[in-house]
Amino acid sequence: MRLRKLFAIVVTGLCFSAGAMAQTDAGVPSEPAASTKTTSKATKKKKSKSSKKTARKSRKKKKGPSSASKAQTPEPYTGTDDGEPPQLAHQAPAPGVRGKPLNVAAHATDANGVFGPILYVRKKGMGAGDYVQLKMIASKIVPGDYAVDVPAALTNVEALEYYIEAWDMAGNGPSGVGSAEQPLLVSVEEEKKVAFPSAPTNVTIKPKGAPPAITHAALTQALRGKPVEINARLVGDTGVQDAAVMFRHVGEKDYKALPMGNIGADDYTATIPAAMTTSDLEYYVEAFDRFGNGPARSGAPNVPYVLRLTEAGPPPIASAAAPPSVHKRVLDDDSDNTVIGLGIDAGAPGGAGLTLLVRPLWWLRLNAGAAYNVGGFGFRGGITLAPGQWTVTPTLNLDGGRYLSGDVNKFVTVTDANARALLGRTTYTFATAQVGLEFGSQRWFTFYLRGGLTYVISTLSGTDLTALAQGNIGAGMTAAVGDAKFSAVVPCASLGFNIFVY
Amino acid sequence: MRSSRVPALLAALLAGCFAQLEDQSVTVTRPLCNGAPCVPGGGANLNAALQASGYNTFKISFGDQPLLTSSTSVGPATVTTSLLLNQAQFNMTTAGGNFQQVTSFTLLAAPRMSVGSGDDPCAGATPACPTLAVYTQATDGTANQTLLLKGNGADLIPLINATTHELIIEITATGQAPSPALWDANASMDMALKARANLP
Numbered sequence: 001m002r003l004r005k006l007f008a009i010v011v012t013g014l015c016f017s018a019g020a021m022a023q024t025d026a027g028v029p030s031e032p033a034a035s036t037k038t039t040s041k042a043t044k045k046k047k048s049k050s051s052k053k054t055a056r057k058s059r060k061k062k063k064g065p066s067s068a069s070k071a072q073t074p075e076p077y078t079g080t081d082d083g084e085p086p087q088l089a090h091q092a093p094a095p096g097v098r099g100k101p102l103n104v105a106a107h108a109t110d111a112n113g114v115f116g117p118i119l120y121v122r123k124k125g126m127g128a129g130d131y132v133q134l135k136m137i138a139s140k141i142v143p144g145d146y147a148v149d150v151p152a153a154l155t156n157v158e159a160l161e162y163y164i165e166a167w168d169m170a171g172n173g174p175s176g177v178g179s180a181e182q183p184l185l186v187s188v189e190e191e192k193k194v195a196f197p198s199a200p201t202n203v204t205i206k207p208k209g210a211p212p213a214i215t216h217a218a219l220t221q222a223l224r225g226k227p228v229e230i231n232a233r234l235v236g237d238t239g240v241q242d243a244a245v246m247f248r249h250v251g252e253k254d255y256k257a258l259p260m261g262n263i264g265a266d267d268y269t270a271t272i273p274a275a276m277t278t279s280d281l282e283y284y285v286e287a288f289d290r291f292g293n294g295p296a297r298s299g300a301p302n303v304p305y306v307l308r309l310t311e312a313g314p315p316p317i318a319s320a321a322a323p324p325s326v327h328k329r330v331l332d333d334d335s336d337n338t339v340i341g342l343g344i345d346a347g348a349p350g351g352a353g354l355t356l357l358v359r360p361l362w363w364l365r366l367n368a369g370a371a372y373n374v375g376g377f378g379f380r381g382g383i384t385l386a387p388g389q390w391t392v393t394p395t396l397n398l399d400g401g402r403y404l405s406g407d408v409n410k411f412v413t414v415t416d417a418n419a420r421a422l423l424g425r426t427t428y429t430f431a432t433a434q435v436g437l438e439f440g441s442q443r444w445f446t447f448y449l450r451g452g453l454t455y456v457i458s459t460l461s462g463t464d465l466t467a468l469a470q471g472n473i474g475a476g477m478t479a480a481v482g483d484a485k486f487s488a489v490v491p492c493a494s495l496g497f498n499i500f501v502y
Numbered sequence: 503m504r505s506s507r508v509p510a511l512l513a514a515l516l517a518g519c520f521a522q523l524e525d526q527s528v529t530v531t532r533p534l535c536n537g538a539p540c541v542p543g544g545g546a547n548l549n550a551a552l553q554a555s556g557y558n559t560f561k562i563s564f565g566d567q568p569l570l571t572s573s574t575s576v577g578p579a580t581v582t583t584s585l586l587l588n589q590a591q592f593n594m595t596t597a598g599g600n601f602q603q604v605t606s607f608t609l610l611a612a613p614r615m616s617v618g619s620g621d622d623p624c625a626g627a628t629p630a631c632p633t634l635a636v637y638t639q640a641t642d643g644t645a646n647q648t649l650l651l652k653g654n655g656a657d658l659i660p661l662i663n664a665t666t667h668e669l670i671i672e673i674t675a676t677g678q679a680p681s682p683a684l685w686d687a688n689a690s691m692d693m694a695l696k697a698r699a700n701l702p
Contacts, residue, residue: 453515465525474563474668476536482527484695489519 085173086110086166088117096188098156101149101210101237104186106136106177109144110168117166119148120180124159127391128180129441136164137211137293149210151235159187211294212236212243212287218299224279224309228272232285232298235266239290245270246301247283255301260285281307338443338500343367345496350432350454351403353380357498362442363387365498367399375426376405382432389442397450400431418468428458432492447497454492460484519701521579523569524694527588530562531690539596539686543679548604551679556618562669562691564662569697572659579699585662587653588692590635594647596685601645605677607637609651611661612672624672631672632656635691639677649687658693 089107096102104121108114120131132154139145150160163178178184216232234240243260256276260268272281284299299305341357351373358366368381380401386393406426414420434452462483469479534541534557542551552558564570574581590609594600601607610631612623624631635651642650662669671689679685 453519460523469528469565469567472565472567473530474532474561474565477530477532477563480527480529480531482525484523484525486521486523488521490521491516491519 081170081172082111082168083170083172084110084168085175086114086117086168088164088166088175088177090164090177092184093186096150096155096160096186097191098188099152099191100155101152102155102160102186102188103147103149103210104136104162104164105145105147106164106166107144108146108166108175110166110172112172113169114138114144114146115167115169115171116174117146117164119150119162119164120183121150121154121160121162122183123154123157124161124185126161127441130391131162131180132213134213135211135296137296147210149237151213152237153235155188157188159185161185209238209289209291209293210236211289211296212240214285214287214296214298216285216298218305219307220305221308221310222277224277224311225274226277227274228277228281228307229269230260230272230283230285231267231269232260232287233266234260234268234287234296236287236289236296238293240266240268241288241290241292242295243268243285243287245272245283245285246304247272247276247281248304249276249278250280250282250306255283260287277309280309283307338502340502341498341500343369343496343498345448345494347450347492347494347496349373349456349490350399350430350492350494353496355380357500359500362389371401371403373403373406375407375410376403378403378405378427380430386438386442391439391441393438393442393446395436395438395448395450397434397436397452398432399434400429402429403427416468416471418464418471422460422464422468425461425464426458428456428486430457431455434492434494438498443500445497445499447495449493449495451491451493453489456486456488456490458486460486516701520698522696522698524696526694527692528585528695529690529692530564531688532560532562533595533686533688534560535686539682539684541679541685541687543599543682543685545603545678545681548675548677548679550620552673552675553616553620553622554618556616556621558621558674559612559614559616559623559670559672560689561615562671562689564667564669566667569695570659570662570667571664576699579701581697581699583659583695583697585658586655586694586696587634587658588694589653590651591690591692592649592651592687593690594680594685594687596680596682596687599680599682599685599687600647601649601680603678603680604637604645604649604675605639607649607651607673607675609634609636610672610674611656611658612670615670616672622672622674623670624674632661634658634671653692 086108087110091105093102093104104119106117106119108117117136119134119136121134122131134148134150136146136148139147154160161183163176163180163183165174165176167173167175212234213236214232214234216230219228219230222228230245232243234243240262245258245260246255247258248255258270258272260270263269268287272283282304284297284301284304286295286297288294288296339359341359343353343355343357345355346352351371353369353371355367355369360366363386365384365386366381367384369379371378371380378401380399382397382399382401384398385396388394404427406428408423408426409420412423414423432452432454434450436448436450438446438448440446460483462481465481465484466479469481473479540555541557542555549558569581569583570585572583574583592601592607610624610633612631613627614623616623633654634656635653637645637649637651639645642652658669
């Protein structure tokens with residue numbers, strides 16, 4: 001029983017992880033303003049990217065529609081811009097059934113035509129950066145009606161949180177129902193076993209089936225003159241059909257279609273031939289279900305992924321052999337990490353510290369700064385290993401430092417003048433190993449709790465010790481004491497926060 | 503299973519916690535005589551001269567120093583202390599005197615002070631007086647102004663009187679006493695102190 005539960009938890013976690021990996025590519029790039037939506041994932045670099053995307057979109061407006069796009073492909077907007085975002089209405093769905101697709105519908109209208117809407121969904125309680133994005137599909141029956149099925153793989157949870165955003169074809173928006181910070185909640189229940197099927201009391205008229213959900217880690221770099229393999233995971237309750245990579249050279253007008261083949265389970269792949277990798281490419285991935293619903297896209301004709309081709313260097317970033325989590329991390333290295341920050345902490349027996357943080361790698365932080373323990377001041381430095389960038393991230397911390405001054409008399413009551421003199425000059429060196437949990441965004445702000453062991457070593461002055469011993473020794477005797485070494489390994493704990501500013 | 507490993511791991515980590523103070527050289531020195539030279543010499547049998555005069559024993563008074571107890575509880579921790587004798591030394595302070603005729607020189611921890619007239623507190627003592635340091639001319643070479651005795655690593659803490667904080671030391675020797683009729687020397691003991699508190 002426990003194994004089954006554990007398995008279910010692992011599968012759910014993997015599903016959400018996979019969804020989180022896709023959040024930067026499953027739809028957002030196709031939305032002119034989606035990447036400017038403020039989320040925890042947003043960074044200055046992302047904003048910069050967004051601007052570039054908008055610029056590309058503008059260029060494409062001038063170039064006109066793409067003839068290689070499918071019939072259902074929204075063409076770049078060339079009409080009059082009313083300046084208004086679309087009107088978006090949404091009725092909360094009924095509680096979902098665990099392990100079954102959950103249909104979410106909305107109604108959106110705009111004089112310029114609606115682009116989107118996009119459903120952002122996550123497991124209840126997960127971080128702001130963990131939304132999975134699903135493009136809602138227009139109804140073929142009721143104009144303005146849009147719907148999408150949250151894949152069954154994502155509904156093995158207690159509840160889902162979601163919000164919806166939509167733009168118009170001129171890029172105005174987004175209009176929203178809910179938000180990343182204040183999402184709507186829909187519970188997901190166990191499937192009820194009923195002996196006699198009963199006729200549904202409410203009949204929802206909607207198109208049969210839904211386009212597949214696409215999970216794809218965008219490639220950003222590859223080698224010139226080498227074939228480029230593009231992979232995606234396509235999940236659809238009503239099958240997958242006409243999956244393709246649409247690509248073109250930068251500057252070209254038309255996309256070429258490269259069919260994707262199924263390589264097992266929900267994984268699809270296509271390889272751009274070496275003969276085509278002569279200059280930078282733009283591409284997107286699209287697919288339909290077997291009823292023709294779609295296309296679902298990762299990237300879009302007007303906002304494609306840009307694949308830079310280099311003469312030499314590393315293999316394609318986010319290559320097929322690497323797992324999605326690796327893709328995500330590599331992408332983070334390139335674009336999302338903040339590297340400079342400030343840390344403030346306090347604890348026992350280490351005291352308080354104010355440190356400068358530098359993050360040369362996404363999983364490695366260096367710190368150095370000042371330390372204070374009421375008795376005196378010192379300096380310290382260390383490293384932190386954070387093997388993830390989650391809302392709650394475990395860490396391993398190794399620190400060391402030295403207190404250059406210290407008056408222990410503040411903590412103990414000693415009347416002997418020689419003892420007071422000795423305790424008034426307590427300097428020590430320390431090394432600390434701690435494990436901890438950090439809460440918040442690894443990129444911007446985290447609060448943390450840590451615990452571990454600290455090693456302290458101090459040298460006590462022989463002169464002070466001689467005076468102390470001489471004061472107590474018998475008459476007629478003299479004492480001479482050499483420097484003494486004090487060392488200790490004791491438990492330690494600390495709390496604090498990190499703020500990354502750049 | 504997993505829940506029982508965490509406390510076990512924490513316990514193992516805490517079991518490694520300690521605080522320790524080490525001093526490799528703590529030296530106390532005192533003269534054998536209080537004032538003018540007092541120990542009989544004149545080239546007589548050294549051991550007989552010492553026992554006859556009662557100068558075959560002397561006291562080292564450590565005073566009420568912190569940590570000089572074998573075991574002390576401090577909160578949840580127990581502090582254990584050792585005071586190991588590295589070496590002992592006698593420095594001649596009388597002009598013209600030396601230890602060249604001393605064949606062997608041994609320091610013992612005695613149960614009481616000698617009363618003179620041939621009194622030997624360690625003779626027949628039960629338990630036997632522990633040997634603290636030894637000089638042997640045959641192996642250590644001929645001494646001159648300084649008589650250096652090698653410590654055997656005895657822990658002095660249990661030998662120090664807990665009330666008076668004194669250690670009584672008896673000298674047994676062979677060979678001849680220094681040539682001056684009365685002589686004096688500074689006796690010093692070099693020790694290593696180690697106090698360690700382990701968490702329970």
